[in-house]
Amino acid sequence: METDLRTLARVKEWYGPHSSTAAEWPVDALILAKGTTTISVVLPARDEESTVGDIVRVIRRDLVERAPLVDEILVVDSNSTDATAERAREAGARVVAQNAVLSHLPPLTGKGEALWKGLAATTGDIVVYIDADLRSFGAHYVSGLVGPLLTNSDIHFVKATYERPYVGADGSVQPGGGGRVTELVARPLINLFWPELAGIAQPLGGEYAGRRSVLEAVPFVTEYGVEFGLLVDLLELVGLDAMAQVDLGYRTHTHQSMTALGRMAGQIMLTAWSRLQRQGRVSETPARTMLQFGLEGGADVVDLAVDERPPLASLVLEEDVA
Numbered sequence: 001m002e003t004d005l006r007t008l009a010r011v012k013e014w015y016g017p018h019s020s021t022a023a024e025w026p027v028d029a030l031i032l033a034k035g036t037t038t039i040s041v042v043l044p045a046r047d048e049e050s051t052v053g054d055i056v057r058v059i060r061r062d063l064v065e066r067a068p069l070v071d072e073i074l075v076v077d078s079n080s081t082d083a084t085a086e087r088a089r090e091a092g093a094r095v096v097a098q099n100a101v102l103s104h105l106p107p108l109t110g111k112g113e114a115l116w117k118g119l120a121a122t123t124g125d126i127v128v129y130i131d132a133d134l135r136s137f138g139a140h141y142v143s144g145l146v147g148p149l150l151t152n153s154d155i156h157f158v159k160a161t162y163e164r165p166y167v168g169a170d171g172s173v174q175p176g177g178g179g180r181v182t183e184l185v186a187r188p189l190i191n192l193f194w195p196e197l198a199g200i201a202q203p204l205g206g207e208y209a210g211r212r213s214v215l216e217a218v219p220f221v222t223e224y225g226v227e228f229g230l231l232v233d234l235l236e237l238v239g240l241d242a243m244a245q246v247d248l249g250y251r252t253h254t255h256q257s258m259t260a261l262g263r264m265a266g267q268i269m270l271t272a273w274s275r276l277q278r279q280g281r282v283s284e285t286p287a288r289t290m291l292q293f294g295l296e297g298g299a300d301v302v303d304l305a306v307d308e309r310p311p312l313a314s315l316v317l318e319e320d321v322a
C-alpha cells in the first residue's frame with residue numbers, strides 16, 4: 001500500500017506540469033518555435049479509403065499550405081485491398097507500401113510494422129502518428145501533439161488524450177463507450193505493473209508524437225501491441241518526466257468487432273507479459289493461441305503472437321558496419 005501511495009503521489013506530481021490542451025499550442029506560435037526542426041506525419045492505413053483522404057487534406061491545407069508546420073505527410077499502405085493508396089495520393093500524401101520499405105528484410109505484419117516502416121521511410125526530427133480511420137480529425141491533433149516537443153527539449157514523447165465515445169453502426173453515440181481495450185485491458189495492466197504510467201489516460205490511443213532520436217532507439221512490437229510496447233519501453237528509456245500528454249478534445253473512429261478486439265487484447269497481454277519477462281518479473285512463457293467462438297456457432301483457434309522490430313538505429317548501425 002505504501003508503494004502504491006508513493007507512486008500515486010509521483011503520478012500526481014507529474015500530471016500537472018506535463019498535461020496541456022491543444023488550444024495551448026496555437027500554430028503561429030509553433031511556427032516561431034519550430035526553427036529548423038522538421039516534422040513528419042505518418043498515417044498507418046489498412047483499408048481506410050473512406051477516411052484517409054479527408055485527414056490528409058486537412059493536414060495539407062492547414063499545416064503545410066496555410067502554415068508551414070508539417071514538412072512531410074506519409075501514408076503507409078498496410079496491405080490495403082481497397083483504394084486507400086489512391087485516395088491518399090489524390091489528397092496530397094506520399095504513399096509507400098508497407099512491404100516496400102526496407103524490403104530486404106522479411107516482412108512482418110500489422111499496425112506496429114506499418115509504424116516502424118513509416119519511421120524508416122521519413123526523415124523528420126519529430127514524427128507524429130495519426131490513425132487513418134479517424135472521423136473527428138482536426139489540424140489541432142497534430143499541432144497539439146508537437147507543441148510540447150517544439151517548446152521543451154526535456155520532452156521526448158507526447159500522447160493524446162480525448163473523450164472517446166462509442167459510435168454505433170446506427171449512428172448512436174455512447175459517451176465514454178470507446179477505448180474498450182484501453183479500459184478493460186491496458187489501463188488495468190498499467191496500474192498493476194507500471195503504475196508510473198497511470199496518469200496517461202489513453203495509453204492505446206493511436207495519436208502520439210516523439211523525437212526521431214528516441215523513436216529509433218526502441219523496438220516496435222508488431223500488430224496491436226505497438227502502443228503498449230512503446231509506452232513501457234519509453235518509460236524505461238527516457239523516464240516519465242520526458243513524457244507529456246495533450247488533450248485533443250474528442251476522438252471518434254471506425255470501431256472493430258468484439259472478436260477483433262479480443263485478439264487485440266490478447267496481443268496487448270502478450271506484449272505486457274514480454275516486458276515483465278524482460279524485467280525479470282515473471283518467468284513462465286504463456287501460450288500464444290486463443291479459442292474464439294463465432295456468432296453463428298463454431299470456434300476458431302487464433303494466433304495472438306506478436307513479433308517485434310529492433311530499434312531502427314541498431315539496424316542502421318549494422319548496415320553502416322556492413
Ligand SMILES: O=c1ccn([C@@H]2O[C@H](COP(=O)(O)OP(=O)(O)O)[C@@H](O)[C@H]2O)c(=O)[nH]1
Binds near residue numbers: 045111
Ligand atoms: O495491419 C494494420 C492494422 C491497422 N492499421 C491502421 O492502424 C490504425 C488503427 O488501426 P484500427 O483502426 O484497426 O484499430 P482500432 O482503432 O480499431 O483499435 C488505422 O489507421 C488502421 O488502418 C494498419 O496500418 N495496419
Ligand SMILES: O=C(O)[C@@H](COP(=O)(O)O)O[C@H]1O[C@H](CO)[C@@H](O)[C@H](O)[C@H]1O
Binds near residue numbers: 164227255261
Ligand atoms: O483504445 C482501444 O481500446 C482500441 C479500441 O477502441 P474502441 O473500443 O473501438 O473505441 O483502440 C486503440 O487501440 C489500438 C491498440 O493499441 C490502437 O492501435 C488504436 O490506434 C486505438 O484506436
